[in-house]
Amino acid sequence: MQLLRSLLLLIVPGVLFAVALYLQLKVVIPATWHPLLTMFPYLAVVAGLFLGWRFNRTRVLWAIALLILVERALVLTTPYGREYVLQLAPLLVPLNLALYSWWSERGLFTLHGFLRLVIFLLQLGGVVWLYFARAGETMAWLSRPLFASGLIDKTPFSQITWLFISLSLIALIIRFCRKPEALEGGFCWITIAAVAGFWWPQQFAFWGGVGAFILMIALIESSLKMAFNDELTGLPARRAMNESLLKVGRRYTVAMVDVDHFKKVNDTHGHDVGDQVLRMVATCLRRVTGGGRAYRYGGEEFVVVFPSKGLERTLPHLEDLRETIGRAGFVIRGRKRPKQKPEKSSSKNTEKSKLHVTVSIGVASRDDNNTTPEQLIKAADKALYKAKKGGRNQVCSA
Numbered sequence: 001m002q003l004l005r006s007l008l009l010l011i012v013p014g015v016l017f018a019v020a021l022y023l024q025l026k027v028v029i030p031a032t033w034h035p036l037l038t039m040f041p042y043l044a045v046v047a048g049l050f051l052g053w054r055f056n057r058t059r060v061l062w063a064i065a066l067l068i069l070v071e072r073a074l075v076l077t078t079p080y081g082r083e084y085v086l087q088l089a090p091l092l093v094p095l096n097l098a099l100y101s102w103w104s105e106r107g108l109f110t111l112h113g114f115l116r117l118v119i120f121l122l123q124l125g126g127v128v129w130l131y132f133a134r135a136g137e138t139m140a141w142l143s144r145p146l147f148a149s150g151l152i153d154k155t156p157f158s159q160i161t162w163l164f165i166s167l168s169l170i171a172l173i174i175r176f177c178r179k180p181e182a183l184e185g186g187f188c189w190i191t192i193a194a195v196a197g198f199w200w201p202q203q204f205a206f207w208g209g210v211g212a213f214i215l216m217i218a219l220i221e222s223s224l225k226m227a228f229n230d231e232l233t234g235l236p237a238r239r240a241m242n243e244s245l246l247k248v249g250r251r252y253t254v255a256m257v258d259v260d261h262f263k264k265v266n267d268t269h270g271h272d273v274g275d276q277v278l279r280m281v282a283t284c285l286r287r288v289t290g291g292g293r294a295y296r297y298g299g300e301e302f303v304v305v306f307p308s309k310g311l312e313r314t315l316p317h318l319e320d321l322r323e324t325i326g327r328a329g330f331v332i333r334g335r336k337r338p339k340q341k342p343e344k345s346s347s348k349n350t351e352k353s354k355l356h357v358t359v360s361i362g363v364a365s366r367d368d369n370n371t372t373p374e375q376l377i378k379a380a381d382k383a384l385y386k387a388k389k390g391g392r393n394q395v396c397s398a
Helices: 002-024 031-054 058-076 079-102 111-143 159-178 182-199 201-228 238-245 262-269 271-286 311-328 373-389
Strands: 252-259 293-298 301-307 330-333 352-355 359-365 395-397
Touching (some): 002 201, 058 079, 058 182, 058 201, 079 159, 079 182, 159 182, 182 201, 201 238, 271 293, 271 301, 311 395, 373 395
Parallel strands (some): 359 395
Antiparallel strands (some): 252 301, 293 301
16 A cells, blocks of 8 residues: 555656646647646746745755756757757756755755755856856767667767766656655656756746646645644544544544553653654554554544444454554663674673553444534543553543
């Protein structure tokens, strides 16, 4: 399931690119669409810049600004200058987009933002200096063949350019594999869109708009994930639970799950260990049987919703969940452990202790007394308090 979701982050922008490619390949477009297609690049760029600024995604701002700079250079320069740009930009733009993808978000008006501006300006200064001092030599070097290949020679790009494009795409794919997020997938496709723009330079503004639109959609998807998913555990968050309860139907069961003695874990072992305990519990909750879906409610509390199931049908699954968490355990390594695992382990130097983690669960089903999600959550919370008061590590029903 997780692999499918990751692939969708690449497939969805790929579909947008395919639609743009379909429009590019001399498809007959109704005359009523022409004004919209003319305005599309400008609307996409403005919307992408606004959302990048609003959500503080500097990588999006840098990527769109780079495409704007190239488009203006192609429009405003002389024919010789345009040829120079078309030789150098297909090499530099994919490299920069790959670099932006690997950058972490550190803000625009910060030291990191200033250093990135310096990198951008140094490249721009180098391109301008080469144009006035060694344009002919630079273009000749870029056109130099590396090996005999009739297929590559029939494309608008030189072999050196294809080499840098390939290296950039490999870096982008590695980045996506390491961090399968919407923006990382978007950077893969904005790079391909930029290459398509250099393939059809007369339509570079259109392809720049396609790239900006893809990043905008990826940014919205990323923001929605942040709003509806819990960053620490990876489970859907409380807002996602509230949305789900509105659509769950008239028959369902809610279980409140609370980690026992969690404050003591934080006070004794630190918040890092506490976070790891929450992740371990979330892993077990993600595998709950019976059709239940787990949510992070807040702090050390979780909620499991069982659609279309009554109390009797959910209790065995909750007992299995409680026992699974109790059996899982949690190993606390010593503070003096080395950062890298030594080749030869010594039992004398191992400093580990096992933390026994248990949960208390309160469960309630929708009935005549509890008809709304809010009432059902309160009923499950009362049952959870009963489980806590009764000695913890047990399941109690309302």
